[in-house]
Amino acid sequence: MEKQELSSSRPVIKYINGIKTEVSDPVVNEIPLTVMLNGEEFATLVCSPVFEKELVIGFLAGEGIVKDPNEIKDYFYRDTQGVVWVETVNPAPQLDTFLCRNFASCCGKGRPLLYFVNDQNLVTPVEGKVSLSAENIFKLMRQFEEESETFKMTGGVHSAALAEGDSILAKYEDIGRHNALDRVMGYTFLNRINTGGMAVLLSGRIASEMLIKTARIGAPVVISRSAPTGLAVDYALQYGITIVGFARGNSFNVYCNEERITYS
Amino acid sequence: MEKQELSSSRPVIKYINGIKTEVSDPVVNEIPLTVMLNGEEFATLVCSPVFEKELVIGFLAGEGIVKDPNEIKDYFYRDTQGVVWVETVNPAPQLDTFLCRNFASCCGKGRPLLYFVNDQNLVTPVEGKVSLSAENIFKLMRQFEEESETFKMTGGVHSAALAEGDSILAKYEDIGRHNALDRVMGYTFLNRINTGGMAVLLSGRIASEMLIKTARIGAPVVISRSAPTGLAVDYALQYGITIVGFARGNSFNVYCNEERITYS
Numbered sequence: 001m002e003k004q005e006l007s008s009s010r011p012v013i014k015y016i017n018g019i020k021t022e023v024s025d026p027v028v029n030e031i032p033l034t035v036m037l038n039g040e041e042f043a044t045l046v047c048s049p050v051f052e053k054e055l056v057i058g059f060l061a062g063e064g065i066v067k068d069p070n071e072i073k074d075y076f077y078r079d080t081q082g083v084v085w086v087e088t089v090n091p092a093p094q095l096d097t098f099l100c101r102n103f104a105s106c107c108g109k110g111r112p113l114l115y116f117v118n119d120q121n122l123v124t125p126v127e128g129k130v131s132l133s134a135e136n137i138f139k140l141m142r143q144f145e146e147e148s149e150t151f152k153m154t155g156g157v158h159s160a161a162l163a164e165g166d167s168i169l170a171k172y173e174d175i176g177r178h179n180a181l182d183r184v185m186g187y188t189f190l191n192r193i194n195t196g197g198m199a200v201l202l203s204g205r206i207a208s209e210m211l212i213k214t215a216r217i218g219a220p221v222v223i224s225r226s227a228p229t230g231l232a233v234d235y236a237l238q239y240g241i242t243i244v245g246f247a248r249g250n251s252f253n254v255y256c257n258e259e260r261i262t263y264s
Numbered sequence: 265m266e267k268q269e270l271s272s273s274r275p276v277i278k279y280i281n282g283i284k285t286e287v288s289d290p291v292v293n294e295i296p297l298t299v300m301l302n303g304e305e306f307a308t309l310v311c312s313p314v315f316e317k318e319l320v321i322g323f324l325a326g327e328g329i330v331k332d333p334n335e336i337k338d339y340f341y342r343d344t345q346g347v348v349w350v351e352t353v354n355p356a357p358q359l360d361t362f363l364c365r366n367f368a369s370c371c372g373k374g375r376p377l378l379y380f381v382n383d384q385n386l387v388t389p390v391e392g393k394v395s396l397s398a399e400n401i402f403k404l405m406r407q408f409e410e411e412s413e414t415f416k417m418t419g420g421v422h423s424a425a426l427a428e429g430d431s432i433l434a435k436y437e438d439i440g441r442h443n444a445l446d447r448v449m450g451y452t453f454l455n456r457i458n459t460g461g462m463a464v465l466l467s468g469r470i471a472s473e474m475l476i477k478t479a480r481i482g483a484p485v486v487i488s489r490s491a492p493t494g495l496a497v498d499y500a501l502q503y504g505i506t507i508v509g510f511a512r513g514n515s516f517n518v519y520c521n522e523e524r525i526t527y528s
Binding site for chain 1: 345471
C-alpha cells in the first residue's frame with residue numbers, strides 16, 4: 001500500500017481577490033478499507049492509502065482481537081478491492097457485542113467508566129514513570145510539525161507520532177486522526193515496543209477516544225497542539241495519563257498528572 | 265439537553281515563555297449518548313451535550329431509519345443515563361446489515377459507488393439549481409466564523425450550518441464534525457425544510473462522509489474553510505454537489521460543479 005500516495009492533483013478553480021484562475025492543486029486521497037476477519041466482514045475504515053498493515057493490525061490490537069503478533073496466522077491486502085484479509089489463531093468475536101454501551105457510565109457520579117464495554121474490559125491504568133522536560137516538549141512539537149508536508153500542501157491530514165525523550169520514533173499521517181493513532185498502535189504492537197517511557201504526539205484534539213487509544217498503546221503522556229475534551233481529562237485522571245495541550249511555540253497547558261513534566 | 269453547556273472550567277497549569285501559572289480554563293464537554301431504537305441498543309454517539317434531539321433524529325433520518333417525522337411514535341431523553349429512547353412506526357433494521365461494504369466500489373475504475381450498501385441505497389443525486397455569488401460565500405463564511413465563540417474559547421468544537429442566499433438559517437457546534445452535520449440533518453428533517461436552494465457550511469474538512477451527509481440533506485452546495493478529500497470530490501461529481509473549499513477572507517477554491525457559483 002506504500003506505493004500509493006497521500007495526495008494527488010486535481011483541477012481546481014481558484015478565486016482570489018476578484019481574480020479567477022484554473023490550476024491543478026493537490027487534494028488528499030481517501031479510500032474505504034474493509035477488514036475481513038477470518039472470512040467475515042468485520043469493519044470498514046475510511047482512511048489514507050498508506051501503511052495499511054499498521055492501521056489494520058493496530059485497529060485489531062486496539063480492539064483486543066489480537067494480543068500478540070503470533071496470533072496473526074495470515075495477512076493479505078488486495079489493493080484493487082480495498083480489502084484486507086486477516087486470519088487469526090482465535091475465532092472472531094461476535095460483532096454485535098462490540099460497541100455495546102457500558103451503562104454504569106461517566107454520565108453519573110463517581111469513577112468515570114469507559115463508555116464501551118469492550119474498552120472497559122481492555123484498558124488498564126498506565127504505569128510509566130517517565131519524566132519529560134518542557135524543553136523536550138517544545139523540541140518534539142517543532143519536529144512533529146515541521147515534517148507535516150502533506151498537511152501544508154493539502155490542509156487535509158492529521159498526524160500521530162510516538163516519541164521518547166527528544167526523539168520521534170515513528171510518525172503517521174491520515175485523513176482521520178483515529179487512523180493515524182491506530183497506525184502508532186500497529187507499529188508498537190508489531191514491533192513489540194515497550195511504550196512505558198514514551199509519549200504520543202497528536203496534531204488534532206484529544207477527544208476521549210484518542211485518550212482511550214493512548215491508554216491502549218500504554219504511553220503515559222499525550223501531547224497535542226490542540227485542546228483536550230473534559231471527558232478525555234476525566235479518563236486521563238482515571239488511567240494515569242498526563243495530558244499536555246495547546247503545545248505551540250514556547251507554551252503549553254498541562255491538564256492532569258503533571259508530575260511527569262519538569263520545568264527548569 | 266440544552267441546559268447543559270458546550271464547555272466547563274477545569275484547573276490547568278499554563279507554561280508560557282518559562283513562566284508557570286495555575287489557572288481555571290474552559291474545556292469542551294463530551295458525553296456518550298446511546299440511542300435505544302424500539303427497545304434495542306442501536307448506536308452510541310460521542311458528542312457535545314446540546315441539542316440532542318436534532319442529533320439523534322438527524323442521525324436516524326440520515327441512516328434512512330425514519331423517512332418522515334410522523335414515523336417517530338415516541339421520543340424520550342434520559343439525561344442522567346445519557347440515553348435516548350426512540351420508538352418508530354416501523355421495526356428497527358438488523359444492525360449487522362448496516363455498515364456492510366459495497367464491494368462494487370470506488371477503488372476500481374468507473375463510477376464511484378458509495379462505500380456502504382446502506383448509503384448507496386439511500387443517497388440520490390442533488391438537483392438544486394441554486395446560484396450563489398462569491399460575495400455571498402465571503403459574507404456567509406465571515407458570519408459563520410464570527411459566531412464560533414466556543415471554538416475561540418476552547419479550541420475544541422466544529423461547526424456546521426445551513427444557509428440560503430446570504431443568511432445562515434441554523435448553526436450547530438459539536439466536538440465531532442459528523443455530529444454537527446447530523447444536527448443540521450435533524451433540523452431540516454424535523455422542520456420539513458426544502459433544502460434544494462441551500463448550502464451547507466462546515467468548519468472542518470470535507471471528507472467523503474461529510475459529502476454523503478450533505479447529499480442526504482439534499483443541499484446542492486457545500487462550503488468549508490478547509491480542504492476536501494479526493495473521494496469527496498469524486499462523490500460530489502457523481503451526486504451533483506458543488507464543493508467550495510479553503511473559503512477564507514477574500515478567496516476560495518471550487519472543486520466541481522462550478523456552474524452554481526457566480527463571480528462579478
